[in-house]
Amino acid sequence: MSYLALNDIHKSYYIGKTAYPVLKGIDLTFELGEFVTILGESGGGKSTLMNIIGGLDRDFDGTVSVQGKVLDHHHDRQLDRYRRETVGYIYQAYNLISHLTVLDNVMLSLDMTKLSHQARMKRARGLLNQVGLTDQLKKYPSQLSGGQKQRVAIARALASDPQIIIADEPTGALDAQNTIEVLAILKRIAANGRLVICVTHSETVAQAGTRIVQLTDGKITDDQVIQAVSKPTKSQRTKLLARPLPWRISMTTAFKHLRHTWSWNTLIVLGTAIGLFAVMLFNGLGNGLKGYINHQINSIVDPQSITVMRYVNSAKAQEEQFAAQADPGEAGSVAAHMPTFSVGQVTALRELAHVVKVEPGIAASDAMITIGKTSYSAPQLTTWTSTEQVSTLKAGHVAGDNQIVLDKRSVAQKWSPKDWRSLLGQKVNVAYQTLNSQNQLVTVQRQLTVAGIADSPTGEGLNAVNYATMQSMRAAAKVTTQPTFVTVRINGRKQNEDVVSAINHVKTGGKQQFAATSISSALTNVNTYVNLATAILAAIAGISLLVSALMIIVTMFMSVSARMKEIGILRSLGESRRDIRRLFTSEALMLGVFSATLATGLAYGLGFWLNHVLYRIAGYNLVQIKATNVMSIFIIALVIAWLAAILPARRAARLNPITALATE
Numbered sequence: 162m163s164y165l166a167l168n169d170i171h172k173s174y175y176i177g178k179t180a181y182p183v184l185k186g187i188d189l190t191f192e193l194g195e196f197v198t199i200l201g202e203s204g205g206g207k208s209t210l211m212n213i214i215g216g217l218d219r220d221f222d223g224t225v226s227v228q229g230k231v232l233d234h235h236h237d238r239q240l241d242r243y244r245r246e247t248v249g250y251i252y253q254a255y256n257l258i259s260h261l262t263v264l265d266n267v268m269l270s271l272d273m274t275k276l277s278h279q280a281r282m283k284r285a286r287g288l289l290n291q292v293g294l295t296d297q298l299k300k301y302p303s304q305l306s307g308g309q310k311q312r313v314a315i316a317r318a319l320a321s322d323p324q325i326i327i328a329d330e331p332t333g334a335l336d337a338q339n340t341i342e343v344l345a346i347l348k349r350i351a352a353n354g355r356l357v358i359c360v361t362h363s364e365t366v367a368q369a370g371t372r373i374v375q376l377t378d379g380k381i382t383d384d385q386v387i388q389a390v391s392k393p394t395k396s397q398r399t400k401l402l403a404r405p406l407p408w409r410i411s412m413t414t415a416f417k418h419l420r421h422t423w424s425w426n427t428l429i430v431l432g433t434a435i436g437l438f439a440v441m442l443f444n445g446l447g448n449g450l451k452g453y454i455n456h457q458i459n460s461i462v463d464p465q466s467i468t469v470m471r472y473v474n475s476a477k478a479q480e481e482q483f484a485a486q487a488d489p490g491e492a493g494s495v496a497a498h499m500p501t502f503s504v505g506q507v508t509a510l511r512e513l514a515h516v517v518k519v520e521p522g523i524a525a526s527d528a529m530i531t532i533g534k535t536s537y538s539a540p541q542l543t544t545w546t547s548t549e550q551v552s553t554l555k556a557g558h559v560a561g562d563n564q565i566v567l568d569k570r571s572v573a574q575k576w577s578p579k580d581w582r583s584l585l586g587q588k589v590n591v592a593y594q595t596l597n598s599q600n601q602l603v604t605v606q607r608q609l610t611v612a613g614i615a616d617s618p619t620g621e622g623l624n625a626v627n628y629a630t631m632q633s634m635r636a637a638a639k640v641t642t643q644p645t646f647v648t649v650r651i652n653g654r655k656q657n658e659d660v661v662s663a664i665n666h667v668k669t670g671g672k673q674q675f676a677a678t679s680i681s682s683a684l685t686n687v688n689t690y691v692n693l694a695t696a697i698l699a700a701i702a703g704i705s706l707l708v709s710a711l712m713i714i715v716t717m718f719m720s721v722s723a724r725m726k727e728i729g730i731l732r733s734l735g736e737s738r739r740d741i742r743r744l745f746t747s748e749a750l751m752l753g754v755f756s757a758t759l760a761t762g763l764a765y766g767l768g769f770w771l772n773h774v775l776y777r778i779a780g781y782n783l784v785q786i787k788a789t790n791v792m793s794i795f796i797i798a799l800v801i802a803w804l805a806a807i808l809p810a811r812r813a814a815r816l817n818p819i820t821a822l823a824t825e
């Protein structure tokens with residue numbers, strides 16, 4: 162049984178529907194150890210025959226058998242494996258990959274063997290040493306002479322230790338000296354028990370072999386053994402075990418290509434990164450803005466405290482209540498209608514779920530605060546409740562009995578713009594007018610000690626005493642000491658809305674008793690608007706991502722077109738369609754990762770600067786890029802890159818290896 166047998170091979174090329182027969186029934190057998198040269202006129206079909214023997218051409222009639230087993234040319238994986246394990250190619254045009262070094266070109270084949278990385282490196286160096294290139298390992302093909310390139314190609318063809326070496330005009334581009342050296346190497350390969358099949362026009366080359374086959378007009382017209390061949394010894398029958406190319410290696414090769422074309426790829430990465438950066442920055446701004454609004458609202462009102470008024474059911478009564486609060490002097494009789502809280506009503510509120518404390522409060526309008534001989538009007542004098550944030554106190558402390566907290570802007574700073582703090586501890590006279598139970602106007606007043614100075618962010622002005630002081634002042638003027646509002650303290654911010662709703666649903670005789678408003682619902686609304694605005698801005702920025710995707714698609718298509726030859730070489734070395742697809746997908750994914758990394762760097766860098774500027778204005782970190790934003794950008798970048806790579810990678814994988822190899 163012959164090692165390799167060709168049986169009745171027919172091959173025609175078609176132009177339109179017209180068939181041009183090239184091979185017209187080839188029967189040949191080959192043995193290991195032979196150095197067979199195939200001679201024939203130009204265009205006679207020699208390369209066509211080599212492509213069939215090498216497992217690159219699948220479209221022919223007849224059979225190719227290796228060790229008695231017929232190769233199934235319609236079985237992709239079997240053919241890939243055959244090229245990977247059994248065949249090594251040497252071409253006239255060398256067909257080295259230009260962006261890989263000499264060593265990496267040889268490693269391409271070795272990466273598809275089961276040797277360890279170290280063993281692969283050792284073998285590659287050993288082979289390059291054998292062909293006299295020990296000191297050229299790190300050079301790129303363009304830095305080598307023709308003879309040196311062909312020797313790299315020979316080392317690569319031998320790397321996976323194939324049994325068959327197909328050499329298509331291997332000396333066609335070499336001078337006499339290099340021809341002699343290359344022929345010596347090929348002879349050595351055959352003497353080592355491999356089958357060398359060499360296509361040539363040269364009589365010199367033909368005479369170097371052990372057998373000459375003449376191909377004329379698509380048929381074998383002569384077949385002569387010119388030198389006896391000894392059978393390979395057992396030790397020469399070693400074979401390296403092959404494996405499919407691991408994903409990691411595809412990534413490394415892809416990275417090497419990206420590095421080789423770095424200037425072009427840097428532009429692509431920059432373009433893609435700008436879109437991703439904009440999306441990330443807008444998200445960061447959205448986060449900051451939400452935080453800022455929450456912070457502002459929470460610094461005005463404590464969300465764990467709810468201010469409750471008595472409910473008045475008609476618009477007119479509400480107006481009256483408002484008027485009475487605003488100006489009891491003018492409101493006259495209407496002030497008598499100012500609804501107050503009974504003890505029972507306070508208890509009812511205390512008993513609601515999540516309520517931990519109910520603080521009564523009294524608010525009076527239009528107080529007069531007299532310091533020395535100067536009087537200052539305060540729109541409101543109220544009792545201090547837990548709704549007020551202690552942080553509003555800019556000096557001193559919360560008012561104790563017979564003490565008062567004065568408003569910084571409307572009172573303290575008017576008294577002394579610079580030295581307002583020295584008001585602390587001073588005695589001031591506080592007075593306001595209200596109606597007693599007989600609807601008579603009376604003055605409530607007392608001398609109080611300044612305990613603190615507050616700067617309320619609401620802008621209303623905060624002048625406050627404690628509840629006991631307010632009651633005692635009112636009792637002295639014989640006016641009601643019932644609370645006009647209460648502050649309900651709850652056990653968690655999240656319960657705010659539920660408790661507000663429960664308070665507004667308390668009914669006596671079917672009538673609503675209390676009116677409370679929820680700060681959380683206001684916050685929820687604001688957050689919704691901010692989220693919406695952020696999403697719209699991010700989506701606008703996202704349009705640029707579409708451009709990025711198109712850029713990657715164009716780059717990948719251009720890359721496929723520019724690298725047709727490389728694709729052909731990789732296929733001839735045994736890489737499968739899947740490996741080629743992976744190569745291009747890996748490149749696109751790497752572009753995605755680099756873009757996302759650059760975008761993150763830009764967003765953090767420029768975001769930091771922008772935040773610094775905005776902090777001066779708002780006193781708050783308005784750009785807050787979170788880890789989840791970064792993660793999303795990486796995911797978006799990878800998805801875009803992957804989608805953009807689908808079509809080009811598919812095109813690359815589907816290329817006919819012969820067509821790809823024939824590309825100039």
Ligand SMILES: Nc1ncnc2c1ncn2[C@@H]1O[C@H](COP(=O)(O)OP(=O)(O)OP(=O)(O)O)[C@@H](O)[C@H]1O
Nearest residue numbers: 174175181183201202203204205206207208209210
């Ligand atoms: N893809 C193709 N489509 C159509 N015809 C083709 C194709 N490839 C090769 N041929 C034709 O098939 C014939 C054989 O080509 P082949 O390359 O096998 O010849 P060759 O013997 O290797 O020639 P040379 O010695 O000049 O390299 C030629 O006439 C060529 O024009």
